[in-house]
Amino acid sequence: MNYPPHISEKDGHLYIGEHDTNVLAEKYGTPLYVTDEQRIRDNYQSYYDALKGYYDKVQVLYAAKANGNLAVMKIFASLGAGADIFSAGELHLALAAGMNPDYLLYNGSSKTTEDLSLALEKKIRVSLDSVDELRQLSAIAQDAGVTAEVSFRVNPAMEVPTHPKIATGLATSKFGIHAGEIVSAYQAAMDAENILPVGIHCHIGSQILEVAPFAKEAEVLISVASEITDIGVKLRFMDVGGGLGIPYHHDTDPVPTPAEYADAVMPVFLDGINSIGIKPEFWVEPGRFLMADSTVLLTRVNSVKQSHKKFVNVDAGFNLLARPAMYDSYHEVVVANKTGPDYADDAKRDVMTVTGPICETGDILAHDRLLPAVESGDLIAVLDTGAYGFSMSSQYNSRPRCAEVMVNGSQEGLMRRRESIIDIKQTMKDLPWQK
Numbered sequence: 036m037n038y039p040p041h042i043s044e045k046d047g048h049l050y051i052g053e054h055d056t057n058v059l060a061e062k063y064g065t066p067l068y069v070t071d072e073q074r075i076r077d078n079y080q081s082y083y084d085a086l087k088g089y090y091d092k093v094q095v096l097y098a099a100k101a102n103g104n105l106a107v108m109k110i111f112a113s114l115g116a117g118a119d120i121f122s123a124g125e126l127h128l129a130l131a132a133g134m135n136p137d138y139l140l141y142n143g144s145s146k147t148t149e150d151l152s153l154a155l156e157k158k159i160r161v162s163l164d165s166v167d168e169l170r171q172l173s174a175i176a177q178d179a180g181v182t183a184e185v186s187f188r189v190n191p192a193m194e195v196p197t198h199p200k201i202a203t204g205l206a207t208s209k210f211g212i213h214a215g216e217i218v219s220a221y222q223a224a225m226d227a228e229n230i231l232p233v234g235i236h237c238h239i240g241s242q243i244l245e246v247a248p249f250a251k252e253a254e255v256l257i258s259v260a261s262e263i264t265d266i267g268v269k270l271r272f273m274d275v276g277g278g279l280g281i282p283y284h285h286d287t288d289p290v291p292t293p294a295e296y297a298d299a300v301m302p303v304f305l306d307g308i309n310s311i312g313i314k315p316e317f318w319v320e321p322g323r324f325l326m327a328d329s330t331v332l333l334t335r336v337n338s339v340k341q342s343h344k345k346f347v348n349v350d351a352g353f354n355l356l357a358r359p360a361m362y363d364s365y366h367e368v369v370v371a372n373k374t375g376p377d378y379a380d381d382a383k384r385d386v387m388t389v390t391g392p393i394c395e396t397g398d399i400l401a402h403d404r405l406l407p408a409v410e411s412g413d414l415i416a417v418l419d420t421g422a423y424g425f426s427m428s429s430q431y432n433s434r435p436r437c438a439e440v441m442v443n444g445s446q447e448g449l450m451r452r453r454e455s456i457i458d459i460k461q462t463m464k465d466l467p468w469q470k
């Protein structure tokens with residue numbers, strides 16, 4: 036199987052960076068997420084450089100929902116990124132990581148008045164999702180005696196090649212304001228007290244492996260930019276939302292590069308702004324491309340069962356990696372203590388289904404994979420789990436969440452400790468009538 040450069044096999048073991056995954060699993064226990072810092076930096080640099088090659092006013096806003104660990108946020112802060120934030124928690128983490136508030140955008144289709152007040156208090160721009168939200172923000176800004184800088188999220192009514200649950204710009208999606216209504220929304224913002232519209236925001240969906248939809252999105256945004264410039268909006272940024280997908284099927288998926296993305300999108304953007312006669316910043320909010328392949332989820336084999344098929348029962352399930360159960364997502368799996376030529380012979384391999392410990396039939400991490408003979412105690416690595424892995428985890432079945440480790444060259448360290456049963460119980464309360 037093809038691996039990204041920070042994943043390798045040595046002496047029968049799977050390595051991440053300079054580290055034997057078996058040694059890390061032994062030291063920190065399983066299940067365990069392990070992330071390679073240098074890979075995050077390299078992914079960021081390739082995205083940023085490709086866009087910057089076209090335009091000097093490029094800003095990356097890391098999509099914090101992909102992985103909100105403070106250690107991860109600090110890496111992006113050190114690289115100069117801001118963040119796409121979707122909650123007060125993500126806002127808090129972005130500021131704690133030292134990100135510049137100028138490059139944070141408070142997104143979301145359902146914000147509370149507390150969220151809107153917090154954004155104003157912290158001087159964070161808000162991406163509005165409805166005219167109702169505009170009215171609420173205007174009232175809060177008037178009370179606070181400040182001006183709120185905003186963008187609207189445009190719904191571009193676009194079908195995109197991805198799982199329907201993560202296609203966010205469909206005409207039927209809950210997000211954004213349709214192109215036909217967007218100019219009147221901006222007019223309402225121009226007319227509203229204590230509101231200054233300064234941006235356009237859009238997001239067509241996630242895990243898209245073609246560049247054409249992003250170019251089409253840029254066309255839609257340019258057309259909106261032209262119309263709202265005509266009514267007097269002074270655009271400071273155009274935010275195109277999330278980034279490229281990644282090849283989860285390592286050997287067969289197409290691998291669109293940031294350079295191809297930039298070649299498709301930037302000419303549309305540049306021609307558009309030149310003909311309108313404006314020079315807004317170009318913002319992009321990648322999450323998956325920056326994080327997904329930086330991380331492996333290590334999970335120990337509890338038992339193997341030959342039923343109507345061969346089940347490999349491991350200690351991580353959809354409590355820790357929801358993607359396969361939620362979107363039928365594919366992740367490569369490797370037996371991390373049985374790699375290399377000794378285990379490559381297909382005759383000695385078997386088709387196996389890797390299942391988690393959760394009390395649901397759908398708790399399957401990987402269906403029907405050809406793997407070397409697996410026994411209890413073996414270590415399985417689930418690849419490409421750095422985006423929407425830990426961040427979507429839960430305590431279902433009252434299972435404490437696992438630890439997260441970061442490696443960086445020869446260094447390694449815990450970036451999140453393992454939870455215990457105390458963490459599960461600590462928010463529960465004794466009811467007075469249940470003494």
Ligand SMILES: Cc1ncc(COP(=O)(O)O)c(C=O)c1O
Pocket residue numbers: 098101119142203238240241242276277278279280320321322323324422
């Ligand atoms: C508004 C917004 N921005 C950015 C992202 C990040 O997308 P991706 O991880 O595909 O780059 C998402 C998630 O789909 C999103 O909803």
Ligand SMILES: N[C@@H](CCCC[NH3+])C(=O)O
Pocket residue numbers: 100201203241242358362422423
């Ligand atoms: N959570 C989704 C990505 C979309 C999230 C943000 N809109 C996934 O795991 O693929």
